Amino acid sequence: MSDPGVAISIQRVRKSFGDVRAVDGISLDIAEGEFLTLLGPSGCGKTTTMRLIAGFEEPDEGTILLRGTDVVGVPPNKREVNMCFQHYALFPHMAVERNIEYGLKLKKVPKGDRQRIVAEMLEIVGLAGMQQRKPGQLSGGQQQRVALARALVNQPAALLLDEPLGALDVKLRKHMQLELKRIQHELRTTFVYVTHDQDEALSMSDRIAVMNQGVIEQLGTPREVYEQPATPFVADFVGVLNAMDVRVDEVAGEDLVMRVSDRDRIVVPVGPLGTEASVGSSLLVAVRPERVELSIGDGAAGNGSRLSGTVGQVVYLGTLTQFHVDTAIGERLIVHHLSDDLSSMVNRGDEVVLTWARTDAAVLSS
Amino acid sequence: MATDTASAASVETSEPSPRRRRGSGRWRVTSGLLATPTIWLVVFFVVPVVLVGVYSVGLLTLLRNDDYLSLEHWRFFLTSDTYLALFWKSVRMSLGVSITSVLLAYPVAYLLALIAGSKKYTLLLVIIVPFLTSYLLRVLAWRVILNPQGVLQSFLRSIDVLGPEQQIDWLFNSTFAIYLVLSYVWVPFVALPIFVSLENLDQHLLEASSDLGASRLRTFWTVTLPLSMPGVVAGFIFVFIPTIGEYVTPQLVGGPGGFMFGSAIQSAFTAGLDWQFGSAMAMFLIFAVAVLLIVFGRFLNVRSVTE
Amino acid sequence: MNVAVSRAGRRWLWLVFWLLTLFLYAPLVILLIFSFNDRELVSFPWEGFTLHWYQTFLDNPEILTALRVSVVVATLTAVVTTILAIPASIALVRRRFFGKGLVSGVMLAPLVIPLVVLGTALLILFNTIGIPFSPLTIAIGHIVIALPFAILTLVPRLERIPAALEEASRDLGAGWSTTFRQITFPLMLPAIFSAFLLSFVISFDEVVIASFVAGDEVTFPVYLYSQLRLPRQLPQVIAVAVVVLTISAIVVTISEVLRRMTDKSLEETTRVHDEEEVSVA
Numbered sequence: 001m002s003d004p005g006v007a008i009s010i011q012r013v014r015k016s017f018g019d020v021r022a023v024d025g026i027s028l029d030i031a032e033g034e035f036l037t038l039l040g041p042s043g044c045g046k047t048t049t050m051r052l053i054a055g056f057e058e059p060d061e062g063t064i065l066l067r068g069t070d071v072v073g074v075p076p077n078k079r080e081v082n083m084c085f086q087h088y089a090l091f092p093h094m095a096v097e098r099n100i101e102y103g104l105k106l107k108k109v110p111k112g113d114r115q116r117i118v119a120e121m122l123e124i125v126g127l128a129g130m131q132q133r134k135p136g137q138l139s140g141g142q143q144q145r146v147a148l149a150r151a152l153v154n155q156p157a158a159l160l161l162d163e164p165l166g167a168l169d170v171k172l173r174k175h176m177q178l179e180l181k182r183i184q185h186e187l188r189t190t191f192v193y194v195t196h197d198q199d200e201a202l203s204m205s206d207r208i209a210v211m212n213q214g215v216i217e218q219l220g221t222p223r224e225v226y227e228q229p230a231t232p233f234v235a236d237f238v239g240v241l242n243a244m245d246v247r248v249d250e251v252a253g254e255d256l257v258m259r260v261s262d263r264d265r266i267v268v269p270v271g272p273l274g275t276e277a278s279v280g281s282s283l284l285v286a287v288r289p290e291r292v293e294l295s296i297g298d299g300a301a302g303n304g305s306r307l308s309g310t311v312g313q314v315v316y317l318g319t320l321t322q323f324h325v326d327t328a329i330g331e332r333l334i335v336h337h338l339s340d341d342l343s344s345m346v347n348r349g350d351e352v353v354l355t356w357a358r359t360d361a362a363v364l365s366s
Numbered sequence: 367m368a369t370d371t372a373s374a375a376s377v378e379t380s381e382p383s384p385r386r387r388r389g390s391g392r393w394r395v396t397s398g399l400l401a402t403p404t405i406w407l408v409v410f411f412v413v414p415v416v417l418v419g420v421y422s423v424g425l426l427t428l429l430r431n432d433d434y435l436s437l438e439h440w441r442f443f444l445t446s447d448t449y450l451a452l453f454w455k456s457v458r459m460s461l462g463v464s465i466t467s468v469l470l471a472y473p474v475a476y477l478l479a480l481i482a483g484s485k486k487y488t489l490l491l492v493i494i495v496p497f498l499t500s501y502l503l504r505v506l507a508w509r510v511i512l513n514p515q516g517v518l519q520s521f522l523r524s525i526d527v528l529g530p531e532q533q534i535d536w537l538f539n540s541t542f543a544i545y546l547v548l549s550y551v552w553v554p555f556v557a558l559p560i561f562v563s564l565e566n567l568d569q570h571l572l573e574a575s576s577d578l579g580a581s582r583l584r585t586f587w588t589v590t591l592p593l594s595m596p597g598v599v600a601g602f603i604f605v606f607i608p609t610i611g612e613y614v615t616p617q618l619v620g621g622p623g624g625f626m627f628g629s630a631i632q633s634a635f636t637a638g639l640d641w642q643f644g645s646a647m648a649m650f651l652i653f654a655v656a657v658l659l660i661v662f663g664r665f666l667n668v669r670s671v672t673e
Numbered sequence: 674m675n676v677a678v679s680r681a682g683r684r685w686l687w688l689v690f691w692l693l694t695l696f697l698y699a700p701l702v703i704l705l706i707f708s709f710n711d712r713e714l715v716s717f718p719w720e721g722f723t724l725h726w727y728q729t730f731l732d733n734p735e736i737l738t739a740l741r742v743s744v745v746v747a748t749l750t751a752v753v754t755t756i757l758a759i760p761a762s763i764a765l766v767r768r769r770f771f772g773k774g775l776v777s778g779v780m781l782a783p784l785v786i787p788l789v790v791l792g793t794a795l796l797i798l799f800n801t802i803g804i805p806f807s808p809l810t811i812a813i814g815h816i817v818i819a820l821p822f823a824i825l826t827l828v829p830r831l832e833r834i835p836a837a838l839e840e841a842s843r844d845l846g847a848g849w850s851t852t853f854r855q856i857t858f859p860l861m862l863p864a865i866f867s868a869f870l871l872s873f874v875i876s877f878d879e880v881v882i883a884s885f886v887a888g889d890e891v892t893f894p895v896y897l898y899s900q901l902r903l904p905r906q907l908p909q910v911i912a913v914a915v916v917v918l919t920i921s922a923i924v925v926t927i928s929e930v931l932r933r934m935t936d937k938s939l940e941e942t943t944r945v946h947d948e949e950e951v952s953v954a
Contacts, residue, residue: 493697648789
C-alpha cells in the first residue's frame with residue numbers, strides 16, 4: 001500500500017482549534033533520509049502540522065502514516081518520531097547524561113549500553129565529556145546540541161525540529177545550521193524542520209513546503225521555490241517580491257508583451273500558460289530584485305523587459321545596495337545591485353532604466 | 367464544509383478503530399484528574415450550601431420541632447427589625463474594617479512594589495508572616511493588651527497616668543476594639559493583592575506620564591491608582607466577605623456590643639436550637655455575598671492571594 | 674528622579690512602613706514577654722522571670738489533648754488537600770476542557786464563603802446523612818477551605834514549568850504516570866511542600882468550622898476560644914499561644930523563602946541562554 005521509501009505520509013489532514021482552522025487539508029509525503037522544511041509565517045499551521053506528526057494533537061480528519069502505519073490515535077510516547085523543542089525543553093533537574101538516556105531507559109536499554117550510546121552521541125553533537133553538566137550550566141548552543149542528542153539516541157523514524165535555532169543569536173545560528181546539516185548527513189535521519197526564516201529553509205532543506213493559512217502553497221526544492229514561486233504568497237514570503245499587474249497587448253511568438261511606452265515594455269514567456277493567455281488578459285508577473293539590472297541612461301533591453309523610472313529611495317545593505325524605483329507603469333520595484341561604483345553614483349531622484357531577461361519573469365497568476 | 371464533514375463521517379464508519387480513540391483518551395485523563403477534587407467540593411461544599419436553602423424552607427426537617435414546608439422563618443427574619451439591624455450592623459463593621467485595612471495597606475504596598483527595590487520580597491514577607499500565624503492568638507494578644515486589667519492600662523496605672531481605680535472604657539469591649547483588632551488581623555492580607563497589582567504595573571507608564579508633564583500626584587490619581595484598582599477591590603472583598611460573618615473577634619473584644627449577624631447565626635445553632643431560622647439567615651448571607659461578587663467579581667483576581 | 678515618589682514622600686512612606694510593622698509585631702512581642710511574667714494576671718507590674726506557665730501547660734491534659742487533636746486534624750487536612758490539589762491544578766493549567774470556567778469557579782468558591790455559613794452547611798449535611806461529629810468531620814470541612822489555597826499555590830509553579838518538558842518526556846516514550854513521576858512531580862515539589870504547610874496551618878488555626886462540627890474531642894483553637902471566654906487559666910494559655918505562634922511563624926517563613934528561592938532557580942535553569950557558547954572546560 002505504501003512506498004517503502006516514504007517515512008511520513010500525511011493525507012488530507014485537517015485540524016481546527018475552535019473556529020480557527022490551523023491545518024486545512026494537507027497532503028505530504030516525506031521520504032526516508034530527507035531534510036524537509038515547513039516554512040511559513042507564524043500561525044500558518046506549520047507547528048500544528050509537526051505536533052500532529054508527533055502526536056500532541058490529533059487530526060479532525062485525515063490520516064498520518066509513519067513508515068506505512070496509521071498512527072492516528074497513537075499517543076506520542078508510542079510513536080517512532082522524536083522532537084527537538086523550540087526552547088529545547090531539557091529537564092532542568094537532570095544532568096546532560098540523564099537527559100539523553102531518558103528515552104533509552106524507558107526502552108529498558110541496559111546501563112552499560114546506555115552510557116556508551118550517550119558518549120557516542122555526545123561525540124557526534126560535539127559535546128564529548130559533558131555528561132555531568134546540568135542544563136542550566138550550558139550555553140544556548142550547547143543546550144541545543146543536548147536536545148538534538150536526546151532525540152537522536154532513540155533512532156527515530158524522523159526527527160521533528162520546531163524552530164530549533166530561533167533562540168540563538170545570528171552568528172551561532174549560522175554555525176548551527178551547518179552543524180545540523182552535517183549531523184543529518186552523518187546519521188541519515190529524516191529531518192522535518194519548522195521555521196519562519198526563509199534563509200534557513202533555503203540553505204538547509206532538500207525540499208521546502210511553504211505554508212500559509214493552513215495549506216501548503218508550494219512544495220519543491222529550494223531552487224524551485226525561490227525561482228519559480230507558484231503563488232504570490234510564496235514569491236513574497238521567500239525573498240523580496242516585485243509583483244506587477246500586466247495587461248497583455250501582444251502575443252509575439254513565445255512571448256507575451258505589454259507595451260508601456262515606445263521604449264518600455266514587459267516581456268513574459270508564454271510557458272505554462274499556453275493558449276490561456278491572449279491579448280487583453282491580465283497577469284500578475286514577478287521578478288526577483290537581484291535579477292533586475294539597473295543602469296543610467298540607455299539600458300538595452302534585448303529581447304527582455306525594460307522599464308524606466310525614478311529612484312525613490314536608496315538603502316545600503318553592505319554587499320548589496322537596494323534601490324526603490326518608481327517605474328513608468330506606476331509600480332515601485334525593488335532592485336538589488338552590488339555595492340560598487342555604479343551604485344554609489346545613483347542617488348535619490350535620479351532617472352534610471354531597469355532591465356531583465358525574459359526568462360527571469362515568473363507569472364504568478366492570471 | 368458541510369460535505370467535508372459528511373465525508374469524514376463516512377470515513378469514520380468504514381475505519382472505526384483509530385477514530386474511536388481520537389480524543390477519548392485525553393478526556394479520560396482530564397476527568398481522572400478532576401474527578402476527586404470536584405466530587406469532594408460538590409459533596410462537601412455545593413450540596414451542603416444547597417441543603418441550607420432546602421432546610422430553611424422546610425423541604426427537609428432535622429429537629430423535632432422543625433417546620434415542614436414553611437416560609438415562616440424567612441418571613442420572620444425579613445420582617446424582624448432586630449435581625450435585619452444586626453445584618454446592617456455587620457455590613458457597617460465589614461465596610462469599616464475593609465476600608466481601614468485598604469487605607470493602611472495601600473501606602474505600604476506602594477512603597478514595597480514601586481520604591482523598595484530588590485529587598486521588596488523580604489519586606490513583604492515581614493508584613494505577611496503575622497497573617498500566617500494563628501488568627502485566634504493574635505486576637506488573644508490584643509485582649510491581653512486592651513482589657514482593663516491588661517498590659518496597656520496596668521502600665522498607664524503604674525506610671526500614674528491613670529488612677530488606681532480608673533479605666534479607659536473605649537479601649538475594650540467597644541466598637542473601637544472590634545475595628546482595631548479586625549483591621550490588625552486583615553492588613554497584611556490586603557497588602558498582598560495591592561502589592562501584586564502595583565508590581566505588575568508597567569513602570570514606564572509612570573515615566574511616560576511624568577514625561578508628558580504630569581506631577582507625581584496627578585500621575586498617581588490618573589495612572590497608578592486606576593491601574594491598581596483590581597488589587598484594591600480584591601483586597602477589599604477578601605476582607606469584607608469573611609468579616610461579614612465574623613462573630614469570634616467581636617465577641618472576644620467587643621463585649622455586649624459585639625453581637626453581630628454571625629453571632630446570631632451561630633447562637634441559633636447552639637443556644638437557640640432554632641436551626642431553620644439560622645439556616646435562613648445563613649442563606650441570606652450567601653445571597654448578600656453573591657450580590658457583592660456579581661457587582662465586583664470581574665475586578666477580582668483571586669490568584670493574587672498566594673503570589 | 675523617581676517618578677513614583679518625591680524624596681520627602683519616600684521618607685514618609687518608610688515611616689508608615691515601619692510603624693505598620695511595629696503595629697503588626699508589637700502585640701506578639703508583648704504576648705511573648707508577658708508569658709514569662711511571674712504573675713497570675715497578665716499585666717504590669719513585672720514580678721520577675723518565670724518558666725512556670727510553660728511547665729504548667731505541659732501538665733495540663735486538656736491543652737495537650739486539644740493540641741494532639743489539632744495536629745491529627747491538620748495533618749489529615751494537609752495530606753488530603755495536597756493529594757486533591759495536585760491533579761486539580763494540573764488539569765486547570767495543562768488541560769483544555771469544556772466547562773473549565775465553571776470547574777475553576779467551584780474549586781475557588783470556598784475562598785468567598787463566610788466560614789459561619791460553611792460551618793452551618795456542614796452541620797446540616799452531617800446531620801442529614803447521619804455522620805457523627807468527630808475530628809474527621811472537622812478535617813472534611815478544613816479540606817474544603819484549604820483546597821483553593823493549595824491550588825493557588827500550585828498553579829503559578831506549574832505555569833512556570835514549561836509544558837514542553839512534559840511533552841518532551843512523552844515524546845521520548847514515557848506514559849502519563851512516568852512523566853508525572855520523573856518530570857512534573859520533582860519540579861513541582863517545592864510548591865507541593867508549600868501547599869502542604871499552608872493547608873496544615875489553615876487547619877491548625879481554624880476555629881469556626883471546628884466549633885460547628887466538633888464532637889467530644891475539640892481542637893486547640895476551639896479549646897482556646899472556650900478558655901478565652903472564661904479567663905481562668907490565662908497565663909498558661911498564653912504560654913501555649915507563644916509556642917504555637919513561634920513554631921507556625923518559623924515554619925511559614927521557611928516554606929515561603931524556600932518557595933521563592935526554588936521558583937527563581939527553576940526560572941534560571943529553564944531560561945534560554947542567548948549568549949555565545951561558553952568554552953568547554
